[in-house]
Amino acid sequence: MSTHREQREALGGYALGHGDDAERAAVRAHLDGCAACRAELAALTPLRARLAGVDPDRLDDAPAPPPGLGDAVLARIAAEQATAPVPLHRRRWAPAVAAVGIAAAGVVVGWVARPVPDPLPLEAVAVQVADADVEATADVVPHTWGMEVQLSGEGFTAGEVYRVQVTEVDGDSVPAGEFLGIGPGQLDCNLNSSVLREDATGFEVLDSTGTVVLASDF
Numbered sequence: 001m002s003t004h005r006e007q008r009e010a011l012g013g014y015a016l017g018h019g020d021d022a023e024r025a026a027v028r029a030h031l032d033g034c035a036a037c038r039a040e041l042a043a044l045t046p047l048r049a050r051l052a053g054v055d056p057d058r059l060d061d062a063p064a065p066p067p068g069l070g071d072a073v074l075a076r077i078a079a080e081q082a083t084a085p086v087p088l089h090r091r092r093w094a095p096a097v098a099a100v101g102i103a104a105a106g107v108v109v110g111w112v113a114r115p116v117p118d119p120l121p122l123e124a125v126a127v128q129v130a131d132a133d134v135e136a137t138a139d140v141v142p143h144t145w146g147m148e149v150q151l152s153g154e155g156f157t158a159g160e161v162y163r164v165q166v167t168e169v170d171g172d173s174v175p176a177g178e179f180l181g182i183g184p185g186q187l188d189c190n191l192n193s194s195v196l197r198e199d200a201t202g203f204e205v206l207d208s209t210g211t212v213v214l215a216s217d218f
């Protein structure tokens with residue numbers, strides 16, 4: 001048994017003369033007992049001649065929207081937003097949604113406007129190693145907020161915590177962070193301190209017992 005819904009969906013094809021004999025007979029049988037579908041078919045029939053004249057090959061040629069349509073739609077939306085009362089549960093979300101939109105726009109603008117950063121001005125500094133197992137080189141980078149030590153080396157005991165401190169002009173030592181030794185593998189570690197480059201005279205790397213394993217005097 002075919003349902004009303006199936007026959008309703010088949011009406012368009014029926015109106016255009018599509019379908020085999022059995023399918024068309026099924027539609028006709030349903031039409032006999034369904035006033036709603038008879039009314040639908042009656043509404044479709046005037047379209048038959050026009051639909052039959054449509055060249056399927058041209059259906060992909062989407063017609064260009066008339067000029068000004070986009071502006072007209074936006075103006076209409078704006079007018080509706082200005083007059084329509086917004087339900088409370090939607091109004092509560094509106095500022096959050098707007099904020100997300102603004103943030104997203106900001107991200108896009110920021111991404112587009114993001115300047116390509118200049119390469120960091122690396123300053124290679126000499127390193128004296130006190131531990132025979134350790135090999136290391138270092139560069140420092142002057143930032144506006146302090147000095148960065150870029151340490152590369154190997155032989156720092158795996159699992160041991162090393163502490164880095166920058167020596168200031170006045171002799172004080174300022175922490176620049178810690179790193180974990182990884183043994184014979186290559187270790188590249190960037191350590192940051194609040195000491196400005198012009199106020200720094202060097203840095204030290206201490207092992208977990210406080211022994212200096214590596215020092216640099218600028």
Ligand SMILES: [Zn+2]
Pocket residue numbers: 004005007008030034036037
């Ligand atoms: Zn029906």
